[in-house]
Amino acid sequence: AQRVTQPEKLLSVFKGAPVELKCNYSYSGSPELFWYVQYSRQRLQLLLRHISRESIKGFTADLNKGETSFHLKKPFAQEEDSAMYYCALLDAGGTSYGKLTFGQGTILTVHP
C-alpha cells in the first residue's frame, strides 16, 4: 500500500535560515509527488509537483528514488512561509486514478 510520511509535525526556524521539510514515501510504481501548502484556515494550494521541476516562492523539491524521499527546501525562510505543508503521492493506477495520499503535514513557523 502506498504511504507518505512526514516525520516532523512542527518545525520552527528563524527568518533567513534554511528550511527543509522532510517527506518519505512508499509506492510500488513510479511515483507522482506533490507539495501542498495551507495557510491559516485557507484552502490547500498546490506548491509544486516533481514532474515540473519548478521553483515556487523559492521552494524546491527533488525526488530521490533511492532514498524514496521528496524533501522540500528553501535556502532563506520568510515569515510569510509560515503554514501547514503537506506532501502528497498520486495514485494514478486502476480505479483510484487521481486519488492523493497525504502525509500527516508539517506546521512550519518562521520567527522574525
Add this chain to the structure above:
Amino acid sequence: NAGVMQNPRHLVRRRGQEARLRCSPMKGHSHVYWYRQLPEEGLKFMVYLQKENIIDESGMPKERFSAEFPKEGPSILRIQQVVRGDSAAYFCASSSGQNYGYTFGSGTRLTVV
C-alpha cells in the same frame, strides 16, 4: 471561474443530527474527491466520485457516511446521526482527470456539540 465552492463554511450540529456538506466542482471538472482533516492529523481520503458514480469509497466509514455526485447539482457528503468524533474540516477537490490538476475548496468545518 469561481473555483471549487463548498458550503457551508461552518456547520454546527448536535449529536444525532444529520450533516450535509456540498461541493460544486470547478467548471469542466467531472472528478470530485472528499478528504477529512481531523484535529492534529493530516488529510485523509474519503471518497472519489465521477458524475453519478462512486469510483472509490475506500476511505469512507462503513456506517453513517454517504456521498453522491448527481448528474445535476453539487456533490453531497452526508453524515447521519453525527457524533463528536465527526468534528473535522471536510475538504472537497475537483479535477478534470487529465493532468492531475487538483483544485481544493475552502472546506467545511463541522462541529458536533
